[in-house]
Amino acid sequence: MPQAIIAPSILSGDFAQLAVESQRMINEGADWLHVDIMDGHFVPNLTIGAPVVQSLRKHTNAFFDCHLMVSNPEKWVKDFAKAGASLFCFHIEASQDPGKLIDEIRSHGMKVGVAVKPKTPIDVIFPLGHKIDMCLVMTVEPGFGGQKFMEDCVPKVKALRERFPELDIEVDGGLSLETIDQASKAGANVIVAGTSIFKADNPKEVINTFRNKVNTEQAKYSKSVE
Numbered sequence: 601m602p603q604a605i606i607a608p609s610i611l612s613g614d615f616a617q618l619a620v621e622s623q624r625m626i627n628e629g630a631d632w633l634h635v636d637i638m639d640g641h642f643v644p645n646l647t648i649g650a651p652v653v654q655s656l657r658k659h660t661n662a663f664f665d666c667h668l669m670v671s672n673p674e675k676w677v678k679d680f681a682k683a684g685a686s687l688f689c690f691h692i693e694a695s696q697d698p699g700k701l702i703d704e705i706r707s708h709g710m711k712v713g714v715a716v717k718p719k720t721p722i723d724v725i726f727p728l729g730h731k732i733d734m735c736l737v738m739t740v741e742p743g744f745g746g747q748k749f750m751e752d753c754v755p756k757v758k759a760l761r762e763r764f765p766e767l768d769i770e771v772d773g774g775l776s777l778e779t780i781d782q783a784s785k786a787g788a789n790v791i792v793a794g795t796s797i798f799k800a801d802n803p804k805e806v807i808n809t810f811r812n813k814v815n816t817e818q819a820k821y822s823k824s825v826e
């Protein structure tokens with residue numbers, strides 16, 4: 601049964617103090633750190649690249665869930681492996697040959713994620729579901745933190761969970777105490793959240809609430825398919 605994994609998005613942290621912000625999230629109970637890589641081409645924003653990930657790696661052993669919102673993700677596999685990325689998640693819309701890219705990521709010792717934008721139908725993932733570790737269903741248009749959760753992406757999570765009971769299914773964008781129920785009931789178990797965790801008065805409480813809700817729904821689901 602997939603377990604809850606809570607991954608604060610460091611996009612909402614203070615980029616001048618990434619190591620401190622990352623450690624703060626681990627201390628608050630984060631399972632993974634979600635690292636948003638944007639190239640100003642695939643998405644209309646720029647963030648960080650492999651050199652920053654490599655610097656951050658010197659300060660923590662945390663699991664780095666690297667979400668590459670970039671054109672030509674193939675170009676960056678080696679650099680991110682060397683930088684210490686734990687998981688390399690690329691966008692299906694950006695890859696010419698997803699099957700080959702999946703093998704390439706694995707051969708560099710990283711876990712593999714495939715992301716889908718809100719308007720991309722989820723069935724493009726179906727042929728790849730058994731080859732990957734995680735599917736990221738975006739619940740906002742990628743590019744910026746602080747956007748509103750898109751409810752119409754929820755059926756995609758449900759369809760994926762029905763087909764792949766053991767897959768890690770990640771949701772990203774607008775996740776909060778108001779929207780976690782929809783995502784967890786649909787079957788998401790990896791929760792990325794920037795604003796709702798980083799800006800919370802009590803991040804630990806938010807992380808624990810997310811974790812409890814996900815684990816409760818996953819337990820119900822696994823009972824129903826027994």
Ligand SMILES: O=C(CO)[C@H](O)[C@H](O)COP(=O)(O)O
Nearest residue numbers: 742743745746773774794795
């Ligand atoms: O990938 C992202 C944006 O493209 C971010 O991870 C995401 O938006 C998280 O921020 P928030 O929880 O504030 O919506």
